[in-house]
Amino acid sequence: MIGFLRLMVFWSVFAAVAYWSLLIYSRSVRREALEKQWDADPPDGSTDDMRRDFIEQGMAAYEGSLRRKLLWGVIVLPFIAIGTLLYLVNYA
Amino acid sequence: MRYVKWAFWAMILTIFGSFLHYTLPQHDVVRIVGTYQERQDLTDWTSMFWSQPDDQSGTLANRDVQFIQSVRPNGRPMVYRNEDTGWRWPPYFKFDTASLQTEADDLKSNAEVPKWAVITHYGWRNELISIFPNAVGIRPVEGPDVTIIPWFNIFFFVFLGLVFLLLWRMWAQFRERAIDPVLTDAGEVWDSVDARADAARDRAKGFFGRINAWLATWRR
Numbered sequence: 249m250i251g252f253l254r255l256m257v258f259w260s261v262f263a264a265v266a267y268w269s270l271l272i273y274s275r276s277v278r279r280e281a282l283e284k285q286w287d288a289d290p291p292d293g294s295t296d297d298m299r300r301d302f303i304e305q306g307m308a309a310y311e312g313s314l315r316r317k318l319l320w321g322v323i324v325l326p327f328i329a330i331g332t333l334l335y336l337v338n339y340a
Numbered sequence: 341m342r343y344v345k346w347a348f349w350a351m352i353l354t355i356f357g358s359f360l361h362y363t364l365p366q367h368d369v370v371r372i373v374g375t376y377q378e379r380q381d382l383t384d385w386t387s388m389f390w391s392q393p394d395d396q397s398g399t400l401a402n403r404d405v406q407f408i409q410s411v412r413p414n415g416r417p418m419v420y421r422n423e424d425t426g427w428r429w430p431p432y433f434k435f436d437t438a439s440l441q442t443e444a445d446d447l448k449s450n451a452e453v454p455k456w457a458v459i460t461h462y463g464w465r466n467e468l469i470s471i472f473p474n475a476v477g478i479r480p481v482e483g484p485d486v487t488i489i490p491w492f493n494i495f496f497f498v499f500l501g502l503v504f505l506l507l508w509r510m511w512a513q514f515r516e517r518a519i520d521p522v523l524t525d526a527g528e529v530w531d532s533v534d535a536r537a538d539a540a541r542d543r544a545k546g547f548f549g550r551i552n553a554w555l556a557t558w559r560r
Binding site: 249250251252254255269270273276277280330333334337338339 | 439510
C-alpha cells in the first residue's frame with residue numbers, strides 16, 4: 249500500500265511538471281501563430297493596440313478550446329496505461 | 341578534448357542503453373524443465389537486481405524467491421526468477437507471481453516430448469554475481485522457431501522518439517521566445533553604449549574638446 253502511495257506521489261509531481269511545461273509551450277506556440285497571422289496581413293490603419301487585442305482574443309479563445317483541454321491527457325493517459333498494464337500482466 | 345567529449349557521450353549512451361536493455365521486456369522461446377524456491381540473502385549490493393515485492397521486504401535480510409528453470413532451443417539453460425514487482429520500479433505492476441509459477445509448472449516438459457513456451461522477462465542473467473531475469477509472462481507456442489513481434493518495444497521507442505522531439509521543440513520555442521529577445525536587447529544596449537563611446541571619442545579632439553568631453557560625462 250505504501251508502494252502505491254509512493255507511486256502516486258512521484259507520479260503527481262512528475263505529471264504536474266509535465267502538464268505545466270506543456271501548457272506553457274502550447275500557449276507560446278499559439279501566441280506566436282496569432283502574431284504571425286496578424287503580421288502577415290494586417291488590416292489598413294492597424295495599430296499596436298488592435299494587434300494586442302487580436303492576440304488577446306485569440307488567446308482567450310484558445311483557453312476554451314478542445315486543444316487546451318486535450319492537455320489534461322498528460323495526467324489522465326498514464327492512469328489508463330497503468331490500468332492496461334496491470335490487466336495485461338496479471339489477468340490476460 | 342574531443343576524445344573527452346566522445347568518451348562522455350559514449351558513457352551516457354552506454355548507461356542509458358544498458359538501463360533500457362535491463363528494463364524493457366524481452367521474449368525467449370524456452371522449454372520449461374522445472375521450478376524451485378530458494379532462500380536468498382539480499383543484503384549486499386546485488387540486492388538492486390532483485391525485487392522488493394512488498395513493503396516488508398525492504399528490511400528483510402533474506403527471503404524465499406521462486407525460480408523457473410528452462411532450456412533454450414540451442415540446448416543451453418536459462419533460469420528466471422519469479423518475483424512481484426508490485427508498484428515499484430520497473431513499472432510492470434506484476435502481482436501474479438504465484439499464478440505465473442503455476443502456469444510454468446503446467447508447461448513443464450522433457451526433451452523427448454518438448455512443449456515450447458515464450459517467456460516475457462526483463463533483467464539480466466549473470467552467473468558470476470548470481471542475478472536472474474524476472475519472468476513477467478508465459479504463454480505456450482507451437483515450436484521453437486515462432487516469430488515474435490516486440491509490439492511493446494516498438495511502441496515504446498516510437499513514443500520515446502516523440503517525447504525527445506517534443507522536448508527539443510519545447511526548448512527551441514523557449515529559446516526563440518524567451519532567451520533570444522533578451523539577448524537581442526542586451527546586444528542593442530551594448531551597441532548603443534558602443535556608439536556613445538564612439539561619439540564621445542569624436543568630440544574629445546583637441547584640448548578643449550577633451551575638457552568638454554570630460555564635462556559631458558557628468559551631464560546626462
